[in-house]
Structures are given as C-alpha cells and as structure tokens.
Amino acid sequence: MLHIQYTDYEAIRTHGEETYPHECCGVLLGKSEDDGNHVAQIVRAGNTRTDSAHNRYNIAPQELVKIQRQARGLGLDIVGFYHSHPDHPAQWSPTDFAEAHWIGCSYVITAVDNGKAATTNSFLLTGTSEEEKKFVDQPVEIDVALSHSNQPKGQA
Amino acid sequence: MNIHIPTPLRTYTGGAETVAVPGTTVAEVFTELTSQFPELKQQLFTSEGKLRSFVNVYLNDEDLRYLPSKDATQVASTDELTIIPSIAGGSACCPLL
Secondary structure, three states: OEEEEHHHHHHHHHHHHHHOOOOOEEEEEEEEEOOEEEEEEEEEEOOOOOOOOOOOEEEOHHHHHHHHHHHHHHOOEEEEEEEEEEOOOOOOOHHHHHOOOOOOOEEEEEEEEOOEEEEEEEEEEEOOOOOOOEEEEEOEEEEOOOOOOOOOOEEO | OEEEOOHHHHHHHOOOOEEEOOOOEHHHHHHHHHHHOOOHHHHHEOOOOOEOOOEEEEEOOEEHHHOOOHHHOEOOOOOEEEEEEOEEEOOOOOOOO
C-alpha cells in the first residue's frame, strides 16, 4: 500500500498537467513501514530528457543526491518516485521497467490526457536483485483529512 | 569516511543509511564496504567487477565517473560518498510527428 496525503497526491497530478505535453518527474520522501510506503513530502525534479521529454524522463543524479541529503536532514527516506505519461495510460512501460532500480520503492504514474490528469496508479518494485525485479500493482490510500484525523480515508 | 546508502540497498547494511568505512582511495573504501557487507557486491558490481551502469557514485558533490583518477581518487575521513541508483523511464510512446 502507498499512503499519501490528498494534497501531495493532487500536487503530483498538477505537476503532470503543468509540464504537459512533456513528462514530469519527482521524488516521494517518507518512511517505509510494515503496511507500505508512507509519503510525508513530495519533491519536484527536473526532467533532463529535453531531447524526448514527451515520452521519456530522467532525474539528474546530482539532483537525486541533493534530494537524498534533504531527506536525511528531515529524518525521511526516498520511498518512491513519480512521473507522468502524456496521452498514454498510467501503466508502466518496458522503458519504465528497464530503468527501475529502486527495489522496495513505489513508482507512481499519472496519465495526462489532453493536458488533464486522468488515472494515477502506483507500482511497487519488488524482488531481491536487478535480475529478479518485477513491478506489482500497489493500492493507493489517500489521506483526505490529515487535519481532521477522525474523517474517513479514500482509496484510489 | 561516511558512505550514504540508498533505500533499496539498506537491506544489505542492516538497515543503516550511513556506514563509516576506512580507506585512502575510493577503491579501497569500496573494497572495505563490500568486505563488511558482502551482499552489496553483486548489487553494485557486475560479475566482471565493474560498477553497474545504473549505479551512480558521488564523492561529496562530484560524479566519480568524471574525476580524473576515477576510483583511485584519494579520500579523506571527512569526505562523503553517496551511492545513488539512476531514475529514468517514460512511456516511450508515440514519437512526435
């Protein structure tokens, strides 16, 4: 399960709309618990694939180092990543799979159709090694009422 | 020196985010690291002993690949090494017409 606040969930989707028709990308900071990855903060990242930004994304390693340092300062970990698929389903592609190396992390994909965020899905990269890795569908629990903890939670 | 371990590899360091390892060069530090945590070796290196292509290593804020001496670069105990796997992908759909 991926646990995320509604404001962060919406911020991810908005990011995809803002960069349309290009792919957006970013990092999920939080904690990995027994019941899944809990997102405490999202960090927008730049897409360095300016040569093919409509269907590719890449986060510069230098930016990742800084984000990991930021996470450490906050007492958080990198628990996942997000990107958008402009005019393409919110399903992982062979490219997404080939380029996924953070086992145990959540990969969130938002389909953006004609500039409007549509479906958002999360996939957990599982396995014990690069050779055995696989993506599995990961349910998303959206906390719609963080400041009102007695209100119900929604699921995507 | 301190080495920062990315989330997926902490399984092999007993959950530690940062491990302190002695050494005077990057290569020595990696040898010591994989000696202390043997399971890290196959995660970081190919069977030929080369760093896997998707594994980035930063000495402080410098990409190891672009340092003149590569893994023979001298390090001090106050330096920090960060291991950071790459992040990339995309729909790969529909070339622009």
